[in-house]
Amino acid sequence: MSFVSIEEMKKQGLFIDNVRAQIEGKGLKACVFTLGCQQNEADSERMRGILKSLGYEITYKEDEADLLLVNTCAIREHAERRALSIVGRYKHYKTKNPDLIIGVCGCMTAQEHRIEHFKHSYHYVDFVFGTGTMYRLPEYVSNALNKGKRLFTIDPQAPEIAEGIPVVRESNYKAWVSIMYGCNNFCTYCIVPYVRGRERSRKMSDILEEIRGLASEGYHDITLLGQNVNSYGKDLEGSPTIADLLNEIAKIDGDFLIHLMTSHPKDASDKMIEALKNNPHCANCFHLPLQSGSDAILKKMNRHYDTERYLSIIDKLRENREDMVLTTDIIVGFPGETDEDFEKTIEIIKKVKYDSIFSFIYSRRKGTPADKMEDHISEEIKHKRYDRLCEVQNEIAHELNAKYMGKILRVLVDGKSKNNESVYTSRTEGGKIVHFESDKDYTGQFITLKISRTDTFALYGEIYKD
Ligand code: SAH
Ligand code: SF4
Ligand code: F3S
Numbered sequence: 301m302s303f304v305s306i307e308e309m310k311k312q313g314l315f316i317d318n319v320r321a322q323i324e325g326k327g328l329k330a331c332v333f334t335l336g337c338q339q340n341e342a343d344s345e346r347m348r349g350i351l352k353s354l355g356y357e358i359t360y361k362e363d364e365a366d367l368l369l370v371n372t373c374a375i376r377e378h379a380e381r382r383a384l385s386i387v388g389r390y391k392h393y394k395t396k397n398p399d400l401i402i403g404v405c406g407c408m409t410a411q412e413h414r415i416e417h418f419k420h421s422y423h424y425v426d427f428v429f430g431t432g433t434m435y436r437l438p439e440y441v442s443n444a445l446n447k448g449k450r451l452f453t454i455d456p457q458a459p460e461i462a463e464g465i466p467v468v469r470e471s472n473y474k475a476w477v478s479i480m481y482g483c484n485n486f487c488t489y490c491i492v493p494y495v496r497g498r499e500r501s502r503k504m505s506d507i508l509e510e511i512r513g514l515a516s517e518g519y520h521d522i523t524l525l526g527q528n529v530n531s532y533g534k535d536l537e538g539s540p541t542i543a544d545l546l547n548e549i550a551k552i553d554g555d556f557l558i559h560l561m562t563s564h565p566k567d568a569s570d571k572m573i574e575a576l577k578n579n580p581h582c583a584n585c586f587h588l589p590l591q592s593g594s595d596a597i598l599k600k601m602n603r604h605y606d607t608e609r610y611l612s613i614i615d616k617l618r619e620n621r622e623d624m625v626l627t628t629d630i631i632v633g634f635p636g637e638t639d640e641d642f643e644k645t646i647e648i649i650k651k652v653k654y655d656s657i658f659s660f661i662y663s664r665r666k667g668t669p670a671d672k673m674e675d676h677i678s679e680e681i682k683h684k685r686y687d688r689l690c691e692v693q694n695e696i697a698h699e700l701n702a703k704y705m706g707k708i709l710r711v712l713v714d715g716k717s718k719n720n721e722s723v724y725t726s727r728t729e730g731g732k733i734v735h736f737e738s739d740k741d742y743t744g745q746f747i748t749l750k751i752s753r754t755d756t757f758a759l760y761g762e763i764y765k766d
Contacts, residue, residue, distance in 0.1 A: 304435055304462040315438035320355040322445055330356035331365035335383055336373025338525055338561055339496075340406055342476035343434060344371045347405070349466035350437045358468055367401040367441065368393065372408035374491045376663035383408050387422055394424040401444045403427045405434065410455050410495035413666070419452050427451040431481075431496050432459025459497045463506055473712070473744035474521040475514050479507050479545065483527035485564060487591070488602045488669040489634060489662060492527055499528070501536050508548055515554030520712055520746060523559040530567035543575035550579040555746070557583040557712075557729060565589070566604040568613045577620040585625035585655075585730040586617050593645035597634055600673070607648060614652055625655045625730030632689055633662040633682030635673040642685050646692055655700055655732065657693050661686050694756050701732070701754040708750050708764050709734070713742040734759040 330351040334344040347369060348358045359365055368390055372383040387404055394400050402425050408414050410430030418428045426444040429436065432455040440451055461481065469475055480501040483493045507524075514522055524545075526532060533540040542560075549558060558581045563572075565588055576582045588610075592598055595606045617624050630645060649657065661682045664671045711726035711734050724742070726734045726749070735758055736749055749761030 302460045304460045309435070309462070309464070312435060312438045315442040316353055319438060319442050319445060320353075322442075323355045328356050328366040329359040329364055330354075330367040330369070331359045331362050332369045332371060333362065333386060334371045335379055335386075336371070336375065336407060338476055338523060339478065339481075339527070340371050340373060341470075342478050342525055343406070343431065345467050345469050345476065346465045347371065347434060347437060348468035350434075351441075352468050353466055354438060354441055362390075363393070365393075366397070366399070367403070369403045369405060372404060372406035374407040374411065374414075374495050374665070376660065376665075378663070380408050380414075387418070387425065391422075391424055401426050401441065403429075403437075403440060403444075405429050405431070407431060407491070407495040411491075411667075412454055415452050415454060419450070425450070427453075429453040430455035430459075432456055435462035435465060455497065457497070459500075461500050461502060463502070471744075472517075473519055474523075475519045476523050476525050477507060477510055477514070478502065478525045479529060479542075480526035480532050484531070485528060485566075485604075486602060486669075488600065488673075489631060489665065491665040491668060494667055496527070499531060499535060501526075501533050503536065504533070504540050504545055504548065507545065508552070511549055512552055515552050515556055519554075520556050520744070521559070522556055523561050525561055527562065528564040528567060529560050530563050530569065530572055541569070541571065543569065543571040546572070546575040546579050546582065549581060550575075552581070554581075556581055559583050559585065559731075561587060563588055565610050565613055570616070573613075573616050573620060576617075583729045583731070584621045584623055585627070587627045587629075588613060588617070589629035590645075590648060590652075591629060591631050592634060592637070592641065593648035594637070594641035595644075597637055597641050600636060601631075601634060601670075607644070611648070611652070623730070625728075625732065626652060627656050627658070627731070628652075628654050630657055630659045630689060631662050632659060632685040633677040635662070635670055635677065636675040637662075637677055637685075642688075646689065649689070649692055649696070653696050653700060654693070655730065656697060657689075659686060659689050659693070698756040701756065701759060704732070704751045704754055704759050706751060708748060709761070710746050711749050711761075712746055713744065715743045716741075728759075732759055733757070734761050736761045736763060738763060 332344045332347050334340050373379040409428045415428050418425050427440040433453050482497040482499045484499045486493050532542040709728050713726040717723040717725045722737050748764040750764040751759050751761045753760040
């Protein structure tokens with residue numbers, strides 16, 4: 301694995317010094333708007349870290365920012381359309397404040413045709429870069445401040461890892477820790493390998509140091525991030541595995557839970573499942589994307605497992621802990637998906653009984669093999685299948701949630717509910733949402749609740765005192 305060179309980081313250091321000197325005392329603010337998954341959330345926290353080191357105050361309010369950065373997602377057409385509409389909206393801020401700096405980055409702008417689009421159709425955007433050149437943000441900002449030419453960077457083929465970037469975390473009790481970047485799997489529908497490059501694992505010592513730091517700062521919830529965390533370490537010296545990493549994390553003191561996001565079934569080893577079982581920090585939940593219940597479709601998706609293998613992993617996870625909360629991702633309407641194929645997905649959903657599923661309507665992605673396949677499914681059929689899937693899952697979720705009635709559970713409090721001032725939202729160890737009323741604010745703390753009501757989407761509880 302190669303890392304961004306010391307010379308390059310020194311060069312960025314000089315840009316940091318320049319920008320700091322230029323904006324000092326001006327009270328300038330920077331805002332990063334994030335679309336997409338947790339990987340992007342984590343990247344945005346690192347970009348906020350860089351912007352803070354440049355001397356900007358970090359804000360989450362777009363309308364008071366002197367620098368706006370949009371971190372985009374390319375996973376489905378809808379995500380790309382949202383990014384275009386947000387950047388479109390920012391034109392009005394630039395008209396009001398001509399000194400405003402606007403940058404666009406992330407997965408969408410790791411595609412050349414998108415860079416061209418921003419270059420030619422969004423003249424008020426100062427710089428655009430992909431996912432592999434984030435460490436050059438000081439250079440982009442310095443250039444924009446000095447009214448240099450607009451900058452558009454195409455990601456290098458094999459982006460390197462830049463360690464040591466400061467992080468401004470949004471939460472003081474929940475944290476993302478990237479353990480690897482990129483993806484080697486090339487599922488035929490997916491854009492990620494094209495926009496995030498090949499798999500690069502961070503060194504185990506760097507990851508452990510970060511987690512030790514978080515544990516000592518009192519973080520309670522840590523998610524290990526990677527597109528396929530089960531293949532962690534293959535590119536590192538000595539080839540450490542995700543099991544080795546989990547076993548080392550088990551030795552770290554602190555009251556924190558570990559989640560994995562995401563595990564690919566093809567690489568889910570017995571050793572990894574064993575490591576989860578023996579780790580006091582590992583939460584009793586597991587997200588294992590299925591994508592489709594039809595072996596023929598899984599093959600066309602290039603997923604490298606069949607339903608038999610998938611179900612055997614689910615059995616092993618449940619052997620670990622009977623109360624394991626299971627979740628999955630499903631795509632409906634992949635090219636060539638017949639009614640029979642779709643019914644097979646429904647069968648597995650009913651068989652496994654997931655606590656929740658993330659279901660997606662297949663979206664054509666330019667440059668992926670599936671886009672060139674024949675037999676694309678009509679929008680009408682895709683939507684019908686999607687609705688049916690949601691209906692079946694809602695029934696299962698309702699039934700599973702009902703089993704929580706009367707239970708006493710430890711939850712981590714997430715904050716006030718959006719709709720009601722005295723109602724708080726929290727999550728169980730397995731990630732289920734529990735609402736409760738309280739006069740006192742326990743945000744960021746573990747508390748114990750007794751479940752007094754359940755429905756399809758959430759549990760409701762009361763503070764439990766014994
Ligand atoms: N690396 C993770 C998934 C990352 S993307 C994994 O392999 O599990 C998150 C989810 O988006 C995927 O699991 C898939 O269900 C969905 N997805 C990816 N590409 C898609 C597309 N073109 N159309 C619809 N859904 C898609
Ligand atoms: Fe996409 Fe497949 Fe990689 Fe997940 S494993 S990011 S679905 S290519
Ligand atoms: Fe994530 Fe979207 Fe990129 S889902 S990896 S932000 S394409």
